[in-house]
Amino acid sequence: MQVTINGQRYTLRGGESSEHVTKVASYVDGKFQEISQRVPPHTSSEKVAVLVALNIAEELFRTQQQHEELENHARNQTLDILKVIDGKLNV
Template identity: 35%
Template sequence: MAEFKNRINVTINDQHYTIVGEDNPEHIRHVAHLVDEKLKELGSRSTGLDTTRKAILTAVNVMHEKVQLEEEKRRLEQEIKQLRYKENDY
C-alpha cells in the first residue's frame, strides 16, 4: 500500500515548484519560505550572480549553519553528560 504524500505548491526565487512529502504542508511551506528568504538575502548582497550560483552558495551557507548547529548540539550533550555524572557523584 502506498504511503500518503502531500503535494505542496511553493514559490522559491520566483519559480514555482511542487514538493511531495509526508511532512505537514505548513512545515513544507515554511521551509520553502526560508529557502526563498536565504536566496533573496544572498542575491541582495551578491548582485550579478546567476540562479545556479545563488542556489549553490545558499546550499553551502545552509549546510555550514547545519554543521555548526550539530557541533553545538554535540557540545551541549557532552556538557549535560558531565553535569549528570557530577550530580551522581554527590
C-alpha cells in the same frame, strides 16, 4: 503542494505537514533573497543556489556542533550529580 522559491514554483510531495514544508520553503527563499542582494547583479541563479546551499549547510554544521557540545555538557553535569548522590548514599 506547491511552493515558490526565487519566483519559481515547485511541486513537492512528502510526509511532512504543509505548514512545515511552507516554513522550510520560505526559509530557503529568504536565504536566496538575502544572498542575491550580496552578490553581483548578473550572478546566475545556479551560483546563488549553490551559495544558499553552502550557507544553509554551514548553519547546519554549526548547529550540530552546538548540539554535541550541549549534549556533552549535560552528560558531564549528570555524571557529576550522580557522583555527588553516590557519595551521599555511601556515607
